[in-house]
Amino acid sequence: MKKLFVFLSVSIVLTACKNTPSGSTSNADSIKVPINKTDSSQNAIADTENDFADYYVAIVDKGYDYYALDRLMYSIGNALHMKVDTLGRYYNAIKKEIVLPENDEDEMYRGEYYPRRDGDDFLSIERTTLYDSTEKEGNMCLVAGLFTNKQSADSVLQAIKPISGNGYVVKASIYMGCLH
Numbered sequence: 001m002k003k004l005f006v007f008l009s010v011s012i013v014l015t016a017c018k019n020t021p022s023g024s025t026s027n028a029d030s031i032k033v034p035i036n037k038t039d040s041s042q043n044a045i046a047d048t049e050n051d052f053a054d055y056y057v058a059i060v061d062k063g064y065d066y067y068a069l070d071r072l073m074y075s076i077g078n079a080l081h082m083k084v085d086t087l088g089r090y091y092n093a094i095k096k097e098i099v100l101p102e103n104d105e106d107e108m109y110r111g112e113y114y115p116r117r118d119g120d121d122f123l124s125i126e127r128t129t130l131y132d133s134t135e136k137e138g139n140m141c142l143v144a145g146l147f148t149n150k151q152s153a154d155s156v157l158q159a160i161k162p163i164s165g166n167g168y169v170v171k172a173s174i175y176m177g178c179l180h
Helices: 002-016 066-080 150-160
Strands: 052-063 090-092 097-099 124-127 140-147 168-175
Touching: 052 066, 052 150, 066 090, 066 124, 066 140, 066 150, 097 124, 140 150, 150 168
Parallel strands: none
Antiparallel strands: 052 140, 052 168, 090 097, 124 140
16 A cells, blocks of 8 residues: 555656646747757756756846846847747746746746746746856846757857847756656
């Protein structure tokens, strides 16, 4: 009986694991950036021992002013036909945080930050500390993709440079395990 209980408990936890919140929808413009990318971040190799994967993160700009980053994000998206993907999140000025809506289907992350953990074809505003632990809490960054090789990240930033020359690439070890 104890083994059955353990099996059922593990089964429930494993089926609850997913990479994106269940009720989140993408606020995405569907036109793709015309840049030759040689990889798909879906193929990032995770360290199975600790569920982390290395990515090269294309950071366009960073700061504490969400609305300035948001304006820049949509300017770049419109100019370069890159999709904007917020994962359904918005900026909660009271919490001073990027969060999922309070009525999101994902009960665990409802009203909280849910991190972006993959994708190489989007613009999105994220917590800077997700990619660089030396950054101060509350700092946000405009991300133009997570890539498995540096050249792809550099390529995206090169295309964005005429609009925003503040970009840089950071190598980040991102947790890919279950967040539930």
